Amino acid sequence: MDGAEEGMIRSARFRAEREGDWRRLEALVTTVDKRGLRALSFEDAEALATLYRRAVNSLAVAREISLDRSLLTYLEVLCARAYLAVYAPTESLGGLFRRFFQLSAPAAVRRCWAEILVAALALLLGGLTGYALFFENPSWFDVIVPRDFGDPRGPEATREDLLGVIYDKNETTLDALGAFASYLFSNNARIAIFAFALGAFGGLPTFPLVFYNGTIIGLFAALHVDRGVGLDLFGWLSIHGVTELGAVVLAAGAGLSLGRAVLFPGRLRRADALRAAAGDAVKVALVAALMLVAAALLEGFGRQLITDTTTRILIGWGVGALWLIWSMGGRKR
Amino acid sequence: MKLWRRKRKGTRRGLITDFMPPEGVPLIFQVAPLGARAMAQTIDLLLTLAFAASFVGLLALSLNAPWALLQTLGALIFFAIRTPYYVITELLWQGRTLGKSITGLRVISADGRSLGAKAIAIRNLMKEAEVFTPLTLLAVAQDLSPFWRIVTVVWLGCIIAVPLLSPKRQRIGDIAADTVVIAEPKALLLPDLAAAPVEAAAERFPFLPHNLEHYGVYELQTLEGLLHAPPTVSHAAAERRAQTLASVVEMIRRKIDYAEAVPQHEHDAFLKAFYVAQRRHLEQRQLMGERRADKFHKQTPAVSGTEPS
Numbered sequence: 001m002d003g004a005e006e007g008m009i010r011s012a013r014f015r016a017e018r019e020g021d022w023r024r025l026e027a028l029v030t031t032v033d034k035r036g037l038r039a040l041s042f043e044d045a046e047a048l049a050t051l052y053r054r055a056v057n058s059l060a061v062a063r064e065i066s067l068d069r070s071l072l073t074y075l076e077v078l079c080a081r082a083y084l085a086v087y088a089p090t091e092s093l094g095g096l097f098r099r100f101f102q103l104s105a106p107a108a109v110r111r112c113w114a115e116i117l118v119a120a121l122a123l124l125l126g127g128l129t130g131y132a133l134f135f136e137n138p139s140w141f142d143v144i145v146p147r148d149f150g151d152p153r154g155p156e157a158t159r160e161d162l163l164g165v166i167y168d169k170n171e172t173t174l175d176a177l178g179a180f181a182s183y184l185f186s187n188n189a190r191i192a193i194f195a196f197a198l199g200a201f202g203g204l205p206t207f208p209l210v211f212y213n214g215t216i217i218g219l220f221a222a223l224h225v226d227r228g229v230g231l232d233l234f235g236w237l238s239i240h241g242v243t244e245l246g247a248v249v250l251a252a253g254a255g256l257s258l259g260r261a262v263l264f265p266g267r268l269r270r271a272d273a274l275r276a277a278a279g280d281a282v283k284v285a286l287v288a289a290l291m292l293v294a295a296a297l298l299e300g301f302g303r304q305l306i307t308d309t310t311t312r313i314l315i316g317w318g319v320g321a322l323w324l325i326w327s328m329g330g331r332k333r
Numbered sequence: 334m335k336l337w338r339r340k341r342k343g344t345r346r347g348l349i350t351d352f353m354p355p356e357g358v359p360l361i362f363q364v365a366p367l368g369a370r371a372m373a374q375t376i377d378l379l380l381t382l383a384f385a386a387s388f389v390g391l392l393a394l395s396l397n398a399p400w401a402l403l404q405t406l407g408a409l410i411f412f413a414i415r416t417p418y419y420v421i422t423e424l425l426w427q428g429r430t431l432g433k434s435i436t437g438l439r440v441i442s443a444d445g446r447s448l449g450a451k452a453i454a455i456r457n458l459m460k461e462a463e464v465f466t467p468l469t470l471l472a473v474a475q476d477l478s479p480f481w482r483i484v485t486v487v488w489l490g491c492i493i494a495v496p497l498l499s500p501k502r503q504r505i506g507d508i509a510a511d512t513v514v515i516a517e518p519k520a521l522l523l524p525d526l527a528a529a530p531v532e533a534a535a536e537r538f539p540f541l542p543h544n545l546e547h548y549g550v551y552e553l554q555t556l557e558g559l560l561h562a563p564p565t566v567s568h569a570a571a572e573r574r575a576q577t578l579a580s581v582v583e584m585i586r587r588k589i590d591y592a593e594a595v596p597q598h599e600h601d602a603f604l605k606a607f608y609v610a611q612r613r614h615l616e617q618r619q620l621m622g623e624r625r626a627d628k629f630h631k632q633t634p635a636v637s638g639t640e641p642s
Contacts, residue, residue, distance in 0.1 A: 009613040012527040037426070051355060060358045065620065067612050069554040070523035077520035084439065084518075087354070088427040094423070096450050107477050153463060197462055200393040272506070278509055282455055311481070 011066035018058050022075070025051040025082055032085040052082040094145070100283070102329075108283035109327045116261065116284075119195075122207050123249055125220070126214020134222030141219050144212075153220070159227045166229070166236045167307050184192030188213065188244050189292050192251035197287045199252075200274065203259020210252045217245075235309035238316030240298035246323060247291035254284035291323065344500040349513060354445045362441065364502050365514040366603040369436045374464065376432030381418050412457075415465065419457040427523075437517040443501070444459060444511055452510040463492050519594030523561050527609045534606035537599075544589040545614040550628035553615060556608050578604065588628075 008016065028048045030037060031039055032323045040048065066072060081224040109116070117137045133140040198205035217237075224233035258274065258281050265273035298319070306312055343351035349362045389407040392398065398406075422430040428440035428448050440456070442448045470477065470485040477485065496504045501513050559581065565571045578600040585607060586595065595603045615625060 007528050011616055012525050015525055016528060028403050056356045056358045066526060067550055067553055067615055074522040075521050076361055080362055080518040083354050083360055089424055089448045091450045278455060279451060282458060319351040
C-alpha cells in the first residue's frame with residue numbers, strides 16, 4: 001500500500017487516508033436517519049460526534065486542495081447529512097409537555113402581564129359600555145349583538161324566555177356532544193383566535209375586538225338585570241365564562257405583545273423583535289387554546305348537568321382560581 | 334419597513350450558501366422545491382383528513398347521530414389533530430412529517446443550531462393561518478359574501494407570494510420560526526480516478542508542463558464526469574462511447590499539442606493519465622494561490638464550495 005501511496009497525488013492521498021472514517025460516519029448517519037439517535041450505542045454516539053467533526057475538517061481542507069468533484073460532492077453531502085444527524089431535535093414528548101406546563105407556560109403568562117392587563121381592561125370597559133348603552137336605549141342590543149335565528153334573547157324577551165335558556169337541559173349525551181362541538185366555533189373562540197392573529201398588525205385590531213366582545217356581554221348582562229334574573233345569568237355565565245373570557249383575555253394579551261414588538265421594537269430590527277416576542281406569545285396563546293377546550297367541556301357538559309346557580313358560580317370561579325394559581329407556579333428557585 | 338424587505342443574500346441557484354453550523358465550516362443545503370413541498374403538504378393533509386373521517390365513521394356506526402352533528406364533530410377532530418400531527422412527527426422524526434419523508438424533505442433551523450421544539454411549534458401553528466384557514470374559506474367559497482371572497486383571494490395571493498419571493502422559499506411560519514425546508518441530501522462516493530496506480534500510466538503517457546497549461550477546473554471536472562460514466566450495457570452504446578472517447582482524445586491532443594498518436598485501445602488509459610496529470614498540475618497551482626477556473630483562464634476566489642449534484 002505504501003508503494004502505491006508514494007506515487008499518488010496529494011489530494012488522492014488525502015482521500016485514501018480518510019475514506020474509512022467517512023464510510024463509518026456514513027453508516028452511523030444512515031442508522032440515525034432510519035431509527036433515530038436512540039438506536040446508537042454509547043460508543044457509536046461518541047464516534048458520531050468525533051467523526052462528524054473530523055469530516056467537517058476534511059471538507060474544509062478538501063475545498064482548498066482537491067479538484068476531485070466526486071469527492072467534494074460526497075463530502076459536502078456527507079457533512080450535511082451528519083450535521084442533520086448530530087443536531088437532530090432530541091427532545092422527548094413527555095419532557096416537552098412537562099417543561100411546558102411546569103415552567104415555560106406560567107412564566108410566559110407572567111411575563112406578558114401588562115398586555116394581559118390591558119386586554120382585561122378592554123374587556124371590562126366594553127362590558128361597562130354595553131351595560132350603560134342598554135339602559136340608555138335597549139334597541140342598542142339589536143344593533144350590536146349578532147343573533148342566531150330563533151334565539152329568544154333580545155330586548156323584547158320576557159323573564160321566562162331568559163330563564164328558559166339559562167336552565168335549559170340537554171336530554172342526551174349526544175346533545176351535550178353537539179353543544180361541545182358547536183362551542184369551539186362560537187363567537188368567543190373566534191374572537192380569541194382573531195385577537196391573537198391580528199395582534200401582529202400593531203395590536204390595533206385586537207383592542208376593538210375585545211372591547212366589542214365586552215360590549216356584547218355587557219348588553220346581555222343589562223338585559224338580564226333589567227328582567228330581574230341577573231344572578232341567574234351570572235351563574236350561567238360563570239361556570240364556563242370565567243375560563244372562556246380568561247382565554248379571550250390571554251389570547252388578546254398575546255396578540256398585543258406581538259403588536260408591541262412591531263410598534264416598539266426598541267434596539268432590535270422589527271422582524272427580530274417580532275420573533276423574540278413570538279416565543280412568549282405563542283405559549284400564552286397555547287394556554288388560551290387549552291382554556292378554550294376546558295371551557296367547551298364545562299359548557300357542553302357541566303352547564304347542562306348542573307343547574308343550581310350557587311354550584312355553577314362555585315365551579316366557575318373555582319376553576320378560574322385554579323388557572324390563576326397555576327400561572328403563579330413553576331418559578332425557578 | 335425592514336420586515337418586508339426582500340433579501341437575496343444567502344442563496345445561489347437553489348442552494349443555501351450562508352448556513353453556518355457551530356463547527357465554523359459552512360455547509361451547503363439544497364432548498365426544497367416548491368412542488369415537492371406542495372406534494373408533502375397534500376399527503377399530510379390527506380392523511381389527517383382520512384384519520385378524522387375514519388373517526389367520524391366509527392362514531393356514525395356506534396352512535397346513530399344526525400349528519401350535521403357528525404360534520405361538526407369531524408371538523409372538530411380534524412382541527413384537534415392537524416397541528417399536533419405536524420408538531421409531533423417533526424419532533425420525533427428529525428424534522429420530517431410522513432409527507433416530507435416520502436418526498437425527501439426535511440426542516441432545519443436556518444441559524445445552524447439544533448432544530449428546537451419551539452421553532453417546530455411556531456412554524457406549524459402558523460400553518461393554521463397559512464394553510465387551513467384559507468383552505469376552509471375556499472371549501473365554502475360558494476356561500477361567501479363578495480367581501481369574504483375578495484379577502485380569500487387576497488389572503489391566498491399573499492400566502493403563495495411569500496415563499497415565491499423569499500430566496501430560501503420560506504413561508505411565513507418558516508420566517509417566524511427561522512427554519513428552512515431542504516431537500517434531503519443524498520450522494521454516492523465514486524471511486525477516485527487518481528487512486529489507481531498511476532506510475533505506469535505516467536510513464537506510458539508523459540505530459541510536459543506546457544501540455545498542462547491549457548485547461549482549467551471546469552474542463553478537468555467535465556472529463557471526470559465522462560470517465561465516471563456507468564459501464565455500458567448494449568453494443569451500440571459501447572460503440573457510441575468509443576466514438577465519444579476518440580473525439581475527446583483528438584480534441585485534447587490538438588489543444589495541448591501532444592504529438593504522439595493514441596491507438597484506439599488506449600483511449601481510456603490516455604484520458605485517465607491525462608486527468609491525473611492535469612489534476613496534479615492544477616492542484617499544485619491552486620496551493621500556490623492560483624486557481625484556474627476554465628480554459629479561458631478565468632481566475633476565481635480560492636474559497637468556494639462545489640454543489641451536490
